[in-house]
Amino acid sequence: MNERETDLINRLEHVKEIRSKTVHLEKVRSKLRQEFENTENEEKRLEEYKQEMELLLQEKMAHVEELRLIHADINLMETTIKQAEEERNRSLESTKKLYDEFRPLKDEVDQMRGIMGLEKLPDLQEEEEKLTPDFFEKQNTEWTSEPQPEPPIPQTISVPPATPTQIQVPRTQKPPEPRQQSFRQQPPPMKACLSCHQQIHRNAPICPLCKAKSRSRNPKKPKRKLDE
Template identity: 65%
Template structure:
């Protein structure tokens, strides 16, 4: 009977040792579980902060892209304005040359008639305006040399965030940027957008020939109004 009690006591002691060992192991696992849970929660908060910062960076990038697009639009508008001004200049120069060709023989004829009756010849137009001379009209026409624009405005590409299949250490997030689109081949010329101008009221870009701004409904005036043609004295 005593042996049976001793055996039962020994069995209980063995069970107590096993319970104590497993309890210690359980507490150790519980402690690590809490640590990993706290780490996961902390990484979730950091990832949320990272994503907010990424959104701010993308917004800033889009602002710069829009600013660059407006600069390109202003460049195209200025190119069109310069081209129109040079065409107007060449047209005026050609008309002035034709008028000068008509002026010279007619003046010589008038001066001859005046001399016959004892009058002094008229002042030459060169005396009134020194630049008006035959050499003035021999200048070559000006043609605007279009500079090929090889700088394109890239479309924003959101970065791709990939997580490792295994649990990464804290504060380690692999960020892989998307590959930029291939650069298009350079061309000597590109199609020009429709000519634009800035509205004098709301300062938005509108079509150059629009009589009324479609945004603020204000009347629009041309930057280069046509000058009235001078009437020749008959």
């Protein structure tokens, strides 16, 4: 074997090695592109999950604030009722004293008029039917508020985490603005799950009932980061 043949064999071996490395490189390139696209898609889903968590927390805080205002209104109304009862009781006590003073005085006047041959004065019941001794007994009762049972809290649906990394939700949220007295919380926008057809939150990326991913019917195509 001369030197030329040896050089040719070496070149063929080199070409063979290049071809093998090139095939392996293309496989790595294909896997790299696939994993990169998966990473981009998961990153996008992760952002959707974080946004959904923020919306849920904001909705929770809105409900908590509304419940706090309702309890404040209840406490204010109870205080108002107690003050009105005190005013009523003072007026009732004054009315009872005047009634007790009126009865013997009327009897005395009627007796004096009878001696003179005059008719008796009309009774109070003829002018006001409710003004009787029973009126003061019935009006002496006080109003008491009956405790209302708390509504049952629905059980939380546990969803297994997709990755071991926990989602960190920023705690610096803008506090909800105080509502007006006539404000009532509007129900969140809903949509039907394409898998189980149950009503879920419009922005929910996954269905909390059947765990199916809820995606838009016209999803945006991911941008190609690497050239083929």
